[in-house]
Amino acid sequence: MNEQVPLLELAGARAAYGPIQVLHGVDLKVHPGSVVALLGPNGGGKSTTMKVCAGLLPLTGGELRLAGRRVNGMTAQDAARLGVCSIPEGRGVFPNLTVRENLWAATGTGARLADLEEAAYSRFPILGERRHQLAGSLSGGQQQMLALSRALGTDPAILLLDELSMGLAPMIVTQMYDTVAQLVAEGLSVLVAEQFARVVLPIADTAALMLHGRVVASGRPGDIEDQLSSSYLGG
Numbered sequence: 001m002n003e004q005v006p007l008l009e010l011a012g013a014r015a016a017y018g019p020i021q022v023l024h025g026v027d028l029k030v031h032p033g034s035v036v037a038l039l040g041p042n043g044g045g046k047s048t049t050m051k052v053c054a055g056l057l058p059l060t061g062g063e064l065r066l067a068g069r070r071v072n073g074m075t076a077q078d079a080a081r082l083g084v085c086s087i088p089e090g091r092g093v094f095p096n097l098t099v100r101e102n103l104w105a106a107t108g109t110g111a112r113l114a115d116l117e118e119a120a121y122s123r124f125p126i127l128g129e130r131r132h133q134l135a136g137s138l139s140g141g142q143q144q145m146l147a148l149s150r151a152l153g154t155d156p157a158i159l160l161l162d163e164l165s166m167g168l169a170p171m172i173v174t175q176m177y178d179t180v181a182q183l184v185a186e187g188l189s190v191l192v193a194e195q196f197a198r199v200v201l202p203i204a205d206t207a208a209l210m211l212h213g214r215v216v217a218s219g220r221p222g223d224i225e226d227q228l229s230s231s232y233l234g235g
């Protein structure tokens with residue numbers, strides 16, 4: 001049992017799009033310095049859960065807590081200020097801005113562009129070489145590196161990653177998760193949603209299986225292997 005106060009916690013969380021209830025009481029904990037993989041098939045509510053955690057969608061019931069404090073109703077700006085940063089499904093880079101301009105657009109929280117550039121280019125040298133190229137002209141993997149660099153610019157305590165692997169070649173996915181593992185070793189906590197467990201389980205401390213708007217099983221990946229049956233393990 002982990003008795004630490006979770007960095008991020010959902011307790012009985014409910015959320016809806018208009019009249020359509022999508023989260024039906026989600027329980028989820030992310031402890032400091034850990035990686036939680038939120039898994040499950042299409043439409044289970046993973047992205048909705050991420051949106052709730054990022055302050056992009058209000059709860060209609062239950063609680064969202066950061067470091068033990070109830071933060072229901074926080075905005076996305078509040079979330080960023082409190083150290084929660086998210087990369088949405090589809091990466092969220094501006095295709096018509098250059099790499100450098102994309103980093104510049106991430107400076108809203110007070111980070112200096114020069115610092116952001118230095119951090120981004122030392123972590124991903126290819127971004128430095130392409131700093132004047134439009135983000136839309138980068139490969140999928142490079143766009144994901146840019147998205148990650150933008151997110152890290154706010155110096156988050158917890159990073160929310162939605163389908164990091166989507167559309168990327170397997171080798172690039174492995175590289176991205178190596179980078180994530182390195183960030184975790186440096187103290188970051190991560191909640192990552194993936195439809196396919198295989199790509200994320202190697203770095204996950206906890207796996208949570210989401211079906212029909214609820215977390216139906218969670219535990220150490222090895223302990224809930226049965227529930228993560230082959231249909232959810234996927235490619």
Ligand SMILES: Nc1ncnc2c1ncn2[C@@H]1O[C@H](COP(=O)(O)OP(=O)(O)OP(=O)(O)O)[C@@H](O)[C@H]1O
Pocket residue numbers: 017020022040041042043044045046047048049195
């Ligand atoms: N903007 C929206 N308006 C209305 N319904 C939505 C909206 N976004 C998602 N939904 C519905 O909410 C449910 C959960 O969707 P969600 O995107 O959270 O699932 P997911 O687990 O992320 O799926 P995927 O693996 O496809 O990314 C689905 O039934 C979906 O159709």
Ligand SMILES: [Mg+2]
Pocket residue numbers: 046047048089162163
């Ligand atoms: Mg999704």
